[in-house]
Amino acid sequence: MxxxxxxxxxxxxxxxxxxxxxxxxERRISKENNKIIRKFxxxxxxxxxxxxxxxxxxxxxxxxxxxxxxxxxxFTDVGTVKSVNGVSFDIxxxxxxxxxxxxxxxxxxxxxxxxxxxxAPQGQIVKGSIRYQDSNGKCYEITKMPKDKMLKIRGxxxxxxxxxxxxxxxxxxxxxxxxxxxxxxxxxxxTPESAKARSIEMLKLVxxxxxxxxxxxxxxxxxxxxxxxxxxxxxxxxDPRLIIADEPTTALDVTIQAQILxxxxxxxxxxxxxxxxxxxxLGVIAEMADYVVVMYAGRIIEKGxxxxxxxxxxxxxxxxxxxxxxxxxxxxxxxxxxxGQVPNPINMPDHCYFYNRCDKAMNVCSRDYxxxxxxxxxxxxxxxxxxxxxxxxxxKGKE
Amino acid sequence: xxxxKISPDDSKNxxxxxxxxxxNLKKYYPVSKFSLFKSRAYVKAxxxxxxxxxxxxxxxxxxxxxxxxxxxxxxILRLHEVTxxxxxFDGKDLAKIPPKELRKMRPQMQMIxxxxxxxxxxxMPVGEIIGEAVKExxxxxxxxxxxxxLKVMRDCGLQPHYYYRYPHExxxxxxxxxxxxxxxxxxxxxxxxxxxxxxxxxxxxxxxINLMKDLQEQYGYTYLFISHDLSVVKxxxxxxxxxxxxNLIEMGDKNKIFSNPMHPYTKALxxxxxxxxxxxxxxxxxxxxxxPSPVNPPSGCKFRTRCPYAMPICAEKAPVFKEYEEGHQVAxxxxxxx
Numbered sequence: 001m002x003x004x005x006x007x008x009x010x011x012x013x014x015x016x017x018x019x020x021x022x023x024x025x026e027r028r029i030s031k032e033n034n035k036i037i038r039k040f041x042x043x044x045x046x047x048x049x050x051x052x053x054x055x056x057x058x059x060x061x062x063x064x065x066x067x068x069x070x071x072x073x074x075f076t077d078v079g080t081v082k083s084v085n086g087v088s089f090d091i092x093x094x095x096x097x098x099x100x101x102x103x104x105x106x107x108x109x110x111x112x113x114x115x116x117x118x119x120a121p122q123g124q125i126v127k128g129s130i131r132y133q134d135s136n137g138k139c140y141e142i143t144k145m146p147k148d149k150m151l152k153i154r155g156x157x158x159x160x161x162x163x164x165x166x167x168x169x170x171x172x173x174x175x176x177x178x179x180x181x182x183x184x185x186x187x188x189x190x191t192p193e194s195a196k197a198r199s200i201e202m203l204k205l206v207x208x209x210x211x212x213x214x215x216x217x218x219x220x221x222x223x224x225x226x227x228x229x230x231x232x233x234x235x236x237x238x239d240p241r242l243i244i245a246d247e248p249t250t251a252l253d254v255t256i257q258a259q260i261l262x263x264x265x266x267x268x269x270x271x272x273x274x275x276x277x278x279x280x281x282l283g284v285i286a287e288m289a290d291y292v293v294v295m296y297a298g299r300i301i302e303k304g305x306x307x308x309x310x311x312x313x314x315x316x317x318x319x320x321x322x323x324x325x326x327x328x329x330x331x332x333x334x335x336x337x338x339x340g341q342v343p344n345p346i347n348m349p350d351h352c353y354f355y356n357r358c359d360k361a362m363n364v365c366s367r368d369y370x371x372x373x374x375x376x377x378x379x380x381x382x383x384x385x386x387x388x389x390x391x392x393x394x395x396k397g398k399e
Numbered sequence: 400x401x402x403x404k405i406s407p408d409d410s411k412n413x414x415x416x417x418x419x420x421x422x423n424l425k426k427y428y429p430v431s432k433f434s435l436f437k438s439r440a441y442v443k444a445x446x447x448x449x450x451x452x453x454x455x456x457x458x459x460x461x462x463x464x465x466x467x468x469x470x471x472x473x474x475i476l477r478l479h480e481v482t483x484x485x486x487x488f489d490g491k492d493l494a495k496i497p498p499k500e501l502r503k504m505r506p507q508m509q510m511i512x513x514x515x516x517x518x519x520x521x522x523m524p525v526g527e528i529i530g531e532a533v534k535e536x537x538x539x540x541x542x543x544x545x546x547x548x549l550k551v552m553r554d555c556g557l558q559p560h561y562y563y564r565y566p567h568e569x570x571x572x573x574x575x576x577x578x579x580x581x582x583x584x585x586x587x588x589x590x591x592x593x594x595x596x597x598x599x600x601x602x603x604x605x606x607x608i609n610l611m612k613d614l615q616e617q618y619g620y621t622y623l624f625i626s627h628d629l630s631v632v633k634x635x636x637x638x639x640x641x642x643x644x645x646n647l648i649e650m651g652d653k654n655k656i657f658s659n660p661m662h663p664y665t666k667a668l669x670x671x672x673x674x675x676x677x678x679x680x681x682x683x684x685x686x687x688x689x690x691p692s693p694v695n696p697p698s699g700c701k702f703r704t705r706c707p708y709a710m711p712i713c714a715e716k717a718p719v720f721k722e723y724e725e726g727h728q729v730a731x732x733x734x735x736x737x
Contacts, residue, residue, distance in 0.1 A: 102600040102601070102602060102603075103571075103600055209688075223689040223690070224464075225689050226689065253463040253464055253627060254463075254627065254629065254668060254671040254672055255463060255667055255668060255671045255685075255686045256463075256689070257671065257673075258670075258671035258683060258685050258686075259685055259686070261673075262683075262685060280600060280601060281601075281673065282601070282675045283672065283673025283674055283675050284673050286673065286674060286675045286676055286677045287673045287674070287677070306677040307677055307678070310675065310676060310677050311677075311678075320602065321601055321602060322675065324601055324602050324604070324605035325601060325605075325630065325675060326605075326608065326630050326631055326633065326634035326635075334609055334612070335605045335608050335609055335612075335634065336605065337602065337605035337606040337608075337609055338602040338605070338606075339606075341570055341572060341573075341603070342570075
């Protein structure tokens with residue numbers, strides 16, 4: 001079989017996974033996007049929004065944050081990317097919620113939506129709600145909140161620690177200046193002196209040996225672990241109720257990772273806050289989290305307490321993820337691997353997104369997207385294996 | 400695997416089982432300008448490292464970032480010039496070999512790089528990326544060239560119609576497959592894998608690990624696997640070397656290192672790996688502080704500043720790298736140095 005034949009066959013079967021657009025199509029899409037984006041932006045940029053519009057009630061008052069049916073889309077010139085496509089979960093007070101998933105599954109975009117930091121104007125929260133409860137018991141609807149009000153929450157009540165400590169610190173300002181800025185902005189009646197005292201106290205809290213020296217140094221003078229400590233100190237300086245840690249240890253070595261995780265846990269207990277821990281490392285999740293949310297291609301496929309997820313995973317993707325991590329026992333056994341790769345985010349299929357990669361795929365899986373099935377009050381998974389037609393098919397297979 | 404005392408040139412008494420013998424390898428980088436009055440300061444990226452790799456086996460090299468593991472890999476291939484020491488590859492000293500002959504040796508030793516996004520030329524189609532060196536070194540006759548490239552691509556799990564595509568059209572896992580195909584196409588004996596998995600997702604990592612293992616079984620490659628992910632190293636390697644600040648501090652058989660780590664650093668490193676089980680609470684040794692600057696390393700044992708068992712002698716004398724049980728070497732004052 002010559003090479004030409006291979007090309008021909010592939011074209012006919014339509015197996016080709018890449019998408020090519022003509023210029024005209026691209027222009028049409030971009031025009032449509034502009035229309036949609038303008039509508040959202042107009043809504044966001046209104047001035048003097050009355051408070052009633054974004055005050056709401058929590059479903060459960062013991063939660064700090066509730067996501068409900070959140071949809072965050074990116075309107076790009078090649079099509080709409082549904083980064084977050086119907087995500088709902090809660091972050092209870094004083095708990096650590098771990099979000100796992102591969103790169104591009106929407107875990108970071110979920111957290112950015114909560115901070116109102118999604119790359120606008122392309123990225124927009126299209127649907128759904130994010131409810132946040134502050135320390136006085138007031139509930140806010142983050143998706144409807146005007147920008148100027150959000151400034152009071154972002155960085156103060158909800159703080160974020162980013163993956164790359166090098167790129168998230170400004171290289172031309174001293175550590176001290178950057179830390180003071182946070183305090184001066186958010187703590188009422190703070191003076192430069194009190195801000196400095198606060199910053200140094202925070203640096204001490206995160207276990208930096210010479211806080212005065214670090215206070216006066218530039219980011220490049222510190223090592224990766226130190227920088228991440230500074231980031232954590234900065235996040236803590238306003239006593240946040242929720243810390244979003246977006247892959248806080250991915251750029252660090254194992255020994256430093258152990259230090260940082262220990263620190264995060266310690267800090268959480270001290271301020272009695274919650275942590276939303278985003279990572280792709282199952283080991284980190286197992287160690288840190290109370291609740292786990294597993295995401296795949298913009299949707300939650302399984303969630304539960306850490307024990308339920310690790311001891312009794314239900315969704316084939318979760319099971320696959322657990323098995324594909326080498327435990328190192330035997331080298332002769334082949335490592336289990338999930339075949340294929342994540343589908344193209346622009347043309348998501350109607351059926352289960354995991355269908356093409358799943359070992360247990362059935363006929364019903366190629367028809368519609370599975371519903372969430374509850375296994376306990378906390379544990380649920382979206383898979384056809386556990387209900388209705390799929391379950392019957394399974395049982396038939398066994399007989 | 401003991402280090403024998405060797406004369407400077409004994410490439411003759413070389414054991415045919417060993418594909419690579421590294422002896423007292425040193426690589427220093429100058430950090431200050433030459434001056435008559437001051438001695439020049441160096442970063443001792445690799446300072447006296449010796450090890451041997453047997454044919455068809457995998458050696459894992461672990462350590463924190465900045466400990467010199469990548470420099471070891473690159474110096475072996477002479478991508479950086481060797482400051483001092485010997486690198487015997489198939490009995491020939493790569494450190495001293497003239498450039499023309501080195502070029503002839505190049506196809507036999509290949510490298511897979513860490514970041515599949517920056518290690519592939521964005522202006523070349525996949526077929527050309529894989530085939531460029533094949534043409535250059537005349538690995539196969541011209542008439543078989545295309546079918547050979549397609550075969551290599553198939554071996555590495557790449558579809559034949561990717562031949563004319565460009566790297567930007569592929570995901571990270573596929574790109575890493577292209578990098579592997581590029582290395583494998585030259586029919587090498589020895590491949591250095593410099594953190595080939597760290598840029599990939601967990602499910603894709605497993606695919607690449609399996610691919611590398613299959614290729615090794617099929618063609619008998621020898622790997623030097625550089626990584627900071629201990630679980631992967633444990634899975635793939637036969638022997639493991641642990642590096643700290645340019646020194647090899649512990650080396651030995653995989654099982655011996657994991658069941659009986661001797662050096663305090665190895666112990667800490669092993670205990671720091673998170674376990675995917677919420678009920679297992681590790682008895683964790685958490686090291687204090689960061690890795691010291693390699694320009695001014697601590698005197699004596701370089702690890703003493705972070706070591707929970709540091710003794711006075713550690714500051715005075717560097718520990719000797721010694722064999723304590725068969726195929727298990729450690730450099731630490733906790734064990735007798737005689």
